[in-house]
Ligand code: VG1
């Protein structure tokens with residue numbers, strides 16, 4: 001087999017963000033752009049870890065072309081056992097599971113997750129290491145350094161691989177495995193949850209559900225699990241066929257972009273009992289009850305409070321973790337259970353060490369991500385099954401389960417405001433303006449809200465002791481209310497400014513207010529500090545969750 005060495009120019013913009021490298025499709029399609037980044041990943045891997053590799057993606061535009069390039073490069077770079085997803089379809093959680101199950105050295109997931117796809121949309125490359133989780137910061141910064149100086153890459157001169165059906169081909173000492181990724185993942189779910197009980201819930205005729213796969217990767221997984229294995233009706237899964245442009249939609253499961261599902265769930269008479277959606281690569285989840293939205297931070301807290309009821313978590317949970325901007329609802333559960341709650345920077349990679357060390361069993365982010373130690377990624381369908389199992393046990397509506405939780409633990413009113421595609425300079429001006437005020441904010445009061453702590457969050461990993469700085473500006477008030485400012489690390493156009501608001505209400509107070517009105521004083525404080533409207537030129541956020 002002929003291995004070609006291709007000369008290339010280094011790029012200076014291949015710095016991975018919160019989750020992999022994301023760029024416009026046109027950027028990735030430019031000559032050598034994808035190959036340079038992939039070669040930089042291979043060059044970062046220790047020599048002992050270039051034996052086995054998994055490759056697949058969320059089915060977005062350019063997915064399969066990228067797979068063909070990467071499999072040829074993997075051969076040229078010495079990989080001997082290469083797993084390629086059939087049709088190229090591989091969700092992020094399934095990738096994490098397969099890497100662990102087959103003890104692979106790593107996996108490349110082609111996805112820009114919740115970002116839109118199609119020829120004018122976004123493309124992305126994520127690399128997961130042999131624990132199944134996203135490569136840590138130390139790895140991705142090395143990749144970036146190499147990408148800035150690289151001058152050549154290796155690619156095997158072999159024909160495109162047929163990835164339409166499952167097959168194993170052995171050429172010399174290289175084994176190519178085209179695999180179906182759905183069954184292994186579905187088996188894992190069956191092992192964690194009480195499928196018989198969930199099946200009886202669907203069969204009872206008293207429960208209905210709609211799952212919106214948003215024409216992204218979870219369609220095939222959801223159909224296998226919900227319809228084939230759990231007996232839900234065929235109409236349960238909507239938008240279930242993955243499409244290269246996600247049907248023109250934005251595969252981000254929130255109240256704005258999952259509009260079709262939200263409309264179904266808000267129907268006065270015919271709304272199903274449960275609605276759920278997942279994102280482009282299947283790691284996020286939104287859970288809705290009838291005319292009821294479950295805040296992702298609450299979802300994590302409710303999972304932590306109830307995990308012991310489910311088969312996979314019967315032994316109890318060792319500890320929990322949440323990203324810093326995620327509400328402190330789960331902290332209250334941890335406190336009452338006498339377990340540790342860790343606060344990490346945004347991004348799943350920071351949970352990896354805690355999970356590997358057994359310090360935590362559950363973790364989550366406010367951005368519609370929850371997961372457990374079953375894999376090393378957040379997991380959309382896992383969260384949906386967790387809720388289904390809980391409903392089947394409690395025989396209560398989603399709204400009742402959430403409200404009862406508040407009655408015990410109190411409610412963390414919470415909202416995130418996103419200002420998308422703001423001019424980078426303007427976003428930075430707002431951010432700097434707030435950062436400069438931090439030192440003088442302590443003890444300062446805004447009406448009833450007095451500042452207890454104001455800083456730029458930094459994290460020291462309790463396992464490897466690495467320190468990560470500049471992870472978001474925090475203003476924490478004496479009553480534990482918080483305002484947090486971050487600039488997104490997943491966008492490809494301008495800057496997305498995220499402002500997170502949180503306010504705690506004790507169980508004996510009013511638990512049923514509208515979250516936006518309950519947080520309005522905090523909105524005014526953020527505006528006063530950041531002059532967001534004036535500087536960004538936006539009168540309101542683009543997305544409120
Ligand atoms: C966002 C979320 C973060 C999440 C990341 C990847 O990052 O806020 O919580 O881990 O996306 O999720 P940022 O930097 O834009 O705030 V996924 O599902 O897009 O891989």
Ligand code: CO
Nearest residue numbers: 113279281283
């Ligand atoms: Co995702």
